[in-house]
Every structure is written in C-alpha cells, then in structure tokens.
Amino acid sequence: MKSFTETVRMVVQNIPKGSTMTYKDVAIKAGRPLAARAVANIMAKNFDGTVPCHRVIKSDGSLGGYNRGGEVIKRKLLMSEGAII
DNA sequence: TAGTTGACCGGAA
DNA sequence: ATTCCGGCCAACT
Numbered sequence: 001m002k003s004f005t006e007t008v009r010m011v012v013q014n015i016p017k018g019s020t021m022t023y024k025d026v027a028i029k030a031g032r033p034l035a036a037r038a039v040a041n042i043m044a045k046n047f048d049g050t051v052p053c054h055r056v057i058k059s060d061g062s063l064g065g066y067n068r069g070g071e072v073i074k075r076k077l078l079m080s081e082g083a084i085i
Numbered sequence: 086t087a088g089t090t091g092a093c094c095g096g097a098a
Numbered sequence: 099a100t101t102c103c104g105g106c107c108a109a110c111t
Contacts, residue, residue, distance in 0.1 A: 004108070023093055027107085038107035040092045045109060047092095058093070065092030074092095 004030060005042050015055045018082035022059040040064075054078060 002010075011029040015021050021029075023036040032038065036059075043053045047067060054074045058064035063085070066074040075085055 027093090032107070034094090034105085035107045036093045037091070037105090038093090038109085041090080041108055041110095044092050045090090053092085056092085060094090063092090067092085071092090 004032060004035065004038065005046065007031060008039050008042055009048055009051050012051045012053060012056055015052065020055050020057050020078060020083050022057055023064065024059050026056055055081075055083075 007030040008026060011026050012021075014029075023039045024033070027033055027035040027039050030039070039056075043056070044065075047053065054066060054077045056064070063071045063074045063078075065071060078085055
C-alpha cells in the first residue's frame with residue numbers, strides 16, 4: 001500500500017497526453033473521492049517535477065492554478081499538447 | 086498534540 | 099450569473 005501522495009502522483013502520471021482531469025477525478029482515482037483538496041495541497045506544497053500537474057484542472061473547467069499562479073503557462077502547455085481549453 | 090493552510094467542491098443566498 | 103458558507107483531506111507550523 002502506497003501513501004495517498006504516491007497514489008496521486010501515479011494517477012497524474014497516468015493521465016494521457018492531450019487530456020485533462022479535475023482534482024476531484026484525480027482524488028477519485030487515488031481512492032479518496034472527497035480528497036480533492038488534499039490533492040491540491042500535495043501539488044501546491046510538495047510539487048513533483050516528475051508529474052505533469054498541468055494536466056490537472058478544476059471541476060469547473062478552469063485551469064485552477066499552477067506553480068506560483070502560472071495559469072497562463074498551464075493553458076499554453078495544455079494547448080501545446082492538443083487539449084481543448 | 087492541536088491549529089492553520091491550500092492549486093478544491095458543492096450547495097445555498 | 100456571482101458571492102458566501104460549510105465540509106473534506108493531507109501537509110506545515
């Protein structure tokens with residue numbers, strides 16, 4: 001059994017290129033449907049450079065945030081991968 | 086140990 | 099449609 005953080009990282013890495021998932025979806029895949037907030041916290045404080053967190057967005061369709069508020073960078077990355085914003 | 090924080094979510098006003 | 103409130107989870111102080 002891996003820690004919740006490890007599972008979240010795996011899920012985010014498992015996101016296909018050109019696709020996006022909401023924090024909630026990631027939390028669900030990680031096994032904690034109500035831990036969307038925890039997922040955000042993991043990304044925010046313990047961001048992993050090995051995980052494409054720019055593929056994770058809010059449930060409203062907004063990009064939410066990125067490393068230090070670089071939402072613009074996030075949008076550009078997603079569009080560069082073929083994702084539709 | 087307890088309290089606060091954060092890139093959130095859903096419902097209510 | 100926008101704004102406010104409560105709730106949930108993990109990490110930090």
